[in-house]
Amino acid sequence: MTTRISPATHADPYGWLLTIAAVVVGVLLMPWTSASLNIGVACAVVGIGSWFAARAGAFKNDATISGVVCVVSLLLLVFVAYPIGRMLLAAFIDQNGAWGLGNAADRFFNADVWGTGCITGNVRCGVAINSMTLAVLAGGLSTLFGFALALLAERGARRNKVWLRILSILPVVTPPFVIGLAIVILFGRTGIATQLASEWFGIPRSRWIYGLPGVLLAQTISFTPLAFLLIGGALRLVSPTLEEAGQVLRGTPWHVFRTVTWPLVRPAIANAFLLGFVESLADFANPLVLSGNFEVLSTKIFFAIAGAQQDASRAAILALTLLLLTVGVFALQQKWLGNASYTSVGGKGDNGVPAPLPQGVKWGAIALVTPWVLLTVIAYGVILVGGFVKDIGRFDLTPTLAHFGTGFGFNFDGGLHLTGSAWDSLFTTLGVAAVAAPLTTAFGVLAGYVVSRHVFVGRRSFEFLTMVNFAVPGTVLGVAYIVAFNVPPLEFTGSFAIIVLCLTFRNMPVGVRSTIASLSQLDKSLDEASATLRASTSRTFIKVVLPLLRPAIIASTVFGFTHAITAVSAVIFLATARHNLATVYIAGRVDAGEYALAIAYSSVLIVIMLFCVLMIQRLVGTADLGRRAAVGT
Amino acid sequence: MKMTNLKSVTLAVMAAGAFASFPARAAEELVVYCNVQEEWCRPMVTAFEKATGIKVLMTRKSVGETYAQIKAEAANPKADIWWGGTGDPHLQAAEEGLTEPYKSPKLAELQPWAVKQAEAAKYRTVGVYAGALGFSYNTEELAKRKLAAPKCWADLTKADFKGEVQVANPNASGTSYNMLATLVQVMGEDKAFDYLKALHKNVNQYTKAGAAPARAVATGESMVGITFMHDAVTQVVEGAPVKVVAPCEGTGYEIGSMSIVKGAKNMANAKKWYEWALTPEAQGIAVGAKAYQVPSNKAAPTPAQAPKFAEIKLIDYDFVKYGSTAERSRLLAKWDKEVGALPK
Numbered sequence: 001m002t003t004r005i006s007p008a009t010h011a012d013p014y015g016w017l018l019t020i021a022a023v024v025v026g027v028l029l030m031p032w033t034s035a036s037l038n039i040g041v042a043c044a045v046v047g048i049g050s051w052f053a054a055r056a057g058a059f060k061n062d063a064t065i066s067g068v069v070c071v072v073s074l075l076l077l078v079f080v081a082y083p084i085g086r087m088l089l090a091a092f093i094d095q096n097g098a099w100g101l102g103n104a105a106d107r108f109f110n111a112d113v114w115g116t117g118c119i120t121g122n123v124r125c126g127v128a129i130n131s132m133t134l135a136v137l138a139g140g141l142s143t144l145f146g147f148a149l150a151l152l153a154e155r156g157a158r159r160n161k162v163w164l165r166i167l168s169i170l171p172v173v174t175p176p177f178v179i180g181l182a183i184v185i186l187f188g189r190t191g192i193a194t195q196l197a198s199e200w201f202g203i204p205r206s207r208w209i210y211g212l213p214g215v216l217l218a219q220t221i222s223f224t225p226l227a228f229l230l231i232g233g234a235l236r237l238v239s240p241t242l243e244e245a246g247q248v249l250r251g252t253p254w255h256v257f258r259t260v261t262w263p264l265v266r267p268a269i270a271n272a273f274l275l276g277f278v279e280s281l282a283d284f285a286n287p288l289v290l291s292g293n294f295e296v297l298s299t300k301i302f303f304a305i306a307g308a309q310q311d312a313s314r315a316a317i318l319a320l321t322l323l324l325l326t327v328g329v330f331a332l333q334q335k336w337l338g339n340a341s342y343t344s345v346g347g348k349g350d351n352g353v354p355a356p357l358p359q360g361v362k363w364g365a366i367a368l369v370t371p372w373v374l375l376t377v378i379a380y381g382v383i384l385v386g387g388f389v390k391d392i393g394r395f396d397l398t399p400t401l402a403h404f405g406t407g408f409g410f411n412f413d414g415g416l417h418l419t420g421s422a423w424d425s426l427f428t429t430l431g432v433a434a435v436a437a438p439l440t441t442a443f444g445v446l447a448g449y450v451v452s453r454h455v456f457v458g459r460r461s462f463e464f465l466t467m468v469n470f471a472v473p474g475t476v477l478g479v480a481y482i483v484a485f486n487v488p489p490l491e492f493t494g495s496f497a498i499i500v501l502c503l504t505f506r507n508m509p510v511g512v513r514s515t516i517a518s519l520s521q522l523d524k525s526l527d528e529a530s531a532t533l534r535a536s537t538s539r540t541f542i543k544v545v546l547p548l549l550r551p552a553i554i555a556s557t558v559f560g561f562t563h564a565i566t567a568v569s570a571v572i573f574l575a576t577a578r579h580n581l582a583t584v585y586i587a588g589r590v591d592a593g594e595y596a597l598a599i600a601y602s603s604v605l606i607v608i609m610l611f612c613v614l615m616i617q618r619l620v621g622t623a624d625l626g627r628r629a630a631v632g633t
Numbered sequence: 634m635k636m637t638n639l640k641s642v643t644l645a646v647m648a649a650g651a652f653a654s655f656p657a658r659a660a661e662e663l664v665v666y667c668n669v670q671e672e673w674c675r676p677m678v679t680a681f682e683k684a685t686g687i688k689v690l691m692t693r694k695s696v697g698e699t700y701a702q703i704k705a706e707a708a709n710p711k712a713d714i715w716w717g718g719t720g721d722p723h724l725q726a727a728e729e730g731l732t733e734p735y736k737s738p739k740l741a742e743l744q745p746w747a748v749k750q751a752e753a754a755k756y757r758t759v760g761v762y763a764g765a766l767g768f769s770y771n772t773e774e775l776a777k778r779k780l781a782a783p784k785c786w787a788d789l790t791k792a793d794f795k796g797e798v799q800v801a802n803p804n805a806s807g808t809s810y811n812m813l814a815t816l817v818q819v820m821g822e823d824k825a826f827d828y829l830k831a832l833h834k835n836v837n838q839y840t841k842a843g844a845a846p847a848r849a850v851a852t853g854e855s856m857v858g859i860t861f862m863h864d865a866v867t868q869v870v871e872g873a874p875v876k877v878v879a880p881c882e883g884t885g886y887e888i889g890s891m892s893i894v895k896g897a898k899n900m901a902n903a904k905k906w907y908e909w910a911l912t913p914e915a916q917g918i919a920v921g922a923k924a925y926q927v928p929s930n931k932a933a934p935t936p937a938q939a940p941k942f943a944e945i946k947l948i949d950y951d952f953v954k955y956g957s958t959a960e961r962s963r964l965l966a967k968w969d970k971e972v973g974a975l976p977k
Binding site (some may be wrong): 188189190209210288292293299303305306307311364421481483486487491494498553572573575576577578580582589 | 675698842
């Protein structure tokens with residue numbers, strides 16, 4: 001009898017469509033490699049297997065959920081657990097190629113890694129301590145700024161909205177190195193601001209920017225928009241009905257804010273901090289340009305692999321350290337959020353207008369946001385100008401188009417010829433991003449949905465697997481992918497597919513986290529109402545949950561797209577002559593000290609990404625729920 | 634219902650599989666990992682394509698990245714030729730059997746140091762250019778502070794240059810490891826480490842990229858930078874107020890090398906490139922590419938701006954000893970512990 005009311009016994013066309021679509025897309029994406037076929041077949045087999053498993057009673061007889069969980073698990077195992085596990089095993093092999101735990105322990109508990117000499121004495125601190133300090137500061141500051149921005153954008157006066165949005169989206173579409181370079185050009189010892197300060201106020205020119213302050217500055221500018229996107233999305237989902245209820249009960253604006261709004265956006269705040277923290281740990285480009293003698297894990301790992309040391313074992317130990325830090329924060333976040341309910345969008349009508357911000361909060365937010373905005377505007381001014389002048393690093397402001405000519409030159413000598421050296425990498429990069437972004441979102445939202453709405457065996461491990469790639473340093477991930485996917489039956493090395501796969505699974509966590517954050521605010525009774533009306537799980541997902549997840553979908557797609565374009569350390573080893581990438585090209589320019597060409601290329605990328613992000617937002621639509629849209633127009 | 638679904642899945646997979654199984658491979662190609670600057674890699678590729686009609690797929694990376702990549706790909710190599718980049722990783726790859734032994738008939742035309750490099754690697758690599766280590770200083774900054782121009786390694790530890798010297802971190806950069814090994818050979822190990830400890834007080838930043846200090850000197854970010862001399866020459870040619878110095882005590886040098894990847898898919902074409910890259914014509918491309926290294930073919934034109942090896946006190950750099958994994962790990966670990974960890 002029980003099978004009769006379970007969704008699996010109903011015709012469930014959507015579930016099958018999802019599985020088929022996943023398989024077909026997966027296979028089509030990876031032409032030219034037989035490995036893609038192997039993966040496609042494996043997915044199909046697992047998908048079909050999971051269907052029978054569901055028939056047999058697993059996953060509460062829900063074929064859709066079992067299909068999604070099994071297929072996504074398979075992909076996570078192949079593209080996350082396997083390469084990374086294999087790479088990390090190197091930690092237990094010493095330089096002579098012998099296995100040993102002692103060696104690993106020795107290297108792990110080293111003053112190099114965990115030393116706190118900079119606090120107690122005047123020796124330098126361990127690299128893990130440095131990274132952690134930086135990550136806590138960058139995560140905290142970017143969350144703070146992101147929260148302030150989100151409050152002003154979602155709850156402040158309307159006139160703020162447009163330019164706040166544009167400003168906050170700029171850093172998201174900014175290629176790596178650019179912020180770092182702009183900061184060097186502004187605040188370096190011969191930087192513009194430094195020169196002015198020296199001439200006007202007699203402040204001696206110093207190199208204070210190289211080290212913690214510079215990296216922190218660059219990371220705060222870079223990560224704040226991500227926090228803004230996450231918290232803004234959650235804030236939009238806070239039902240104004242609750243805030244109105246607070247007002248009706250004669251709560252002061254401050255009281256309503258503190259007891260209603262704040263607790264409801266807490267999950268988003270925690271997620272924003274987690275992402276900021278993890279991004280800071282993984283950030284490679286900013287420390288590369290700015291860290292000076294302040295060593296952090298990401299660059300240290302890179303140079304353990306590609307520097308003069310060439311020590312894979314050391315790299316693996318440091319990578320393990322980085323993973324542990326991330327897992328630690330993840331656990332803390334779980335503990336902080338606990339099991340409280342953050343549901344605020346229920347099945348009942350949603351007819352509120354958001355409460356205005358308390359004056360104190362509003363002015364506080366404005367005071368916080370203003371310096372961030374100013375710095376961002378100035379930094380982008382430098383980038384804007386930098387591409388069009390001879391050499392901004394040397395203060396040579398002679399206008400020129402030479403940099404664009406080198407990169408994007410073309411002529412019409414009997415048809416269009418693209419003679420610039422940057423064209424190849426530009427086209428490949430855009431192709432990669434166009435394929436990776438929807439995949440990132442699809443996997444991210446599906447995984448986030450099953451994790452937060454369904455109970456199944458191994459759910460925690462599943463959730464953890466979706467997050468791991470984000471925590472693994474890009475360099476390690478890149479090398480891990482080469483080593484893992486270099487021989488049949490999974491031979492992807494040197495293909496377009498390996499870049500897409502690497503970036504898809506690397507950026508997926510944002511989709512997962514933003515989906516979980518959004519879903520924690522959507523009452524489960526919505527799903528239940530749909531199920532009671534005999535809709536299948538997949539139908540419920542598509543018709544009820546998905547439309548409510550638009551903010552998460554936008555955040556994830558935008559992030560997947562822009563980060564596919566701007567990733568550096570993960571793809572530095574995956575880019576080939578056939579498939580060269582924009583950031584690898586730019587990294588080469590920065591390496592050679594050609595800031596102007598790097599900046600010129602970056603501004604082209606910015607324009608393209610801005611355009612695409614706006615298109616994505618238009619395509620997916622905005623996420624106005626309830627009456628707010630009507631009020632707005 | 635379910636049978637239809639099963640069928641459609643299978644059909645979709647098969648259709649997609651059929652679509653996916655047309656590999657695209659041109660007949661005549663060559664995959665090159667190039668480790669010098671893009672401006673030099675590109676004309677090399679174009680000239681080779683023009684001379685042979687072979688399509689070249691070139692990737693430019695740093696030499697350390699390339700070494701790591703070739704090692705990771707060893708089970709199923711993707712590259713054919715590894716051209717350029719400082720010699721140590723080439724020697725290490727040779728030591729590990731990642732590259733193919735090949736004895737070119739052109740060896741007779743090469744400078745002795747290039748041949749020595751080949752012999753050291755049992756013909757798994759060969760020298761294509763050389764560059765001497767040195768330092769450069771910013772003439773404007775020096776004049777502003779009214780300091781005497783530094784001429785020797787010893788000058789760089791003077792109190793005048795406190796916080797004014799930039800050099801790469803030897804753990805990150807082959808250039809800087811070259812300096813470490815050079816100093817050990819010039820002064821002896823103990824004295825060299827004393828020197829490095831003294832220098833540490835004057836270093837404002839250990840950069841990651843070997844050539845970065847040359848750029849910092851050009852913009853005035855740092856007064857003095859220790860790099861390969863040709864990197865500093867590039868800045869001089871660009872018009873920066875920079876003077877390049879060959880240290881009076883003597884200095885070491887790098888041998889930019891070339892290797893054929895073992896198990897290369899296009900072995901015949903790889904050998905064609907190898908032979909071609911050792912010709913005077915191919916090595917002459919460097920001049921137009923603003924690369925001021927000394928070419929390895931005796932008949933190749935040396936750029937006018939290139940540091941003259943005859944005028945530099947060059948040491949007899951022991952590439953075999955200081956290129957070996959054991960010695961390098963030992964020296965780098967010692968530097969990190971005794972110098973890098975010191976407070977400023």
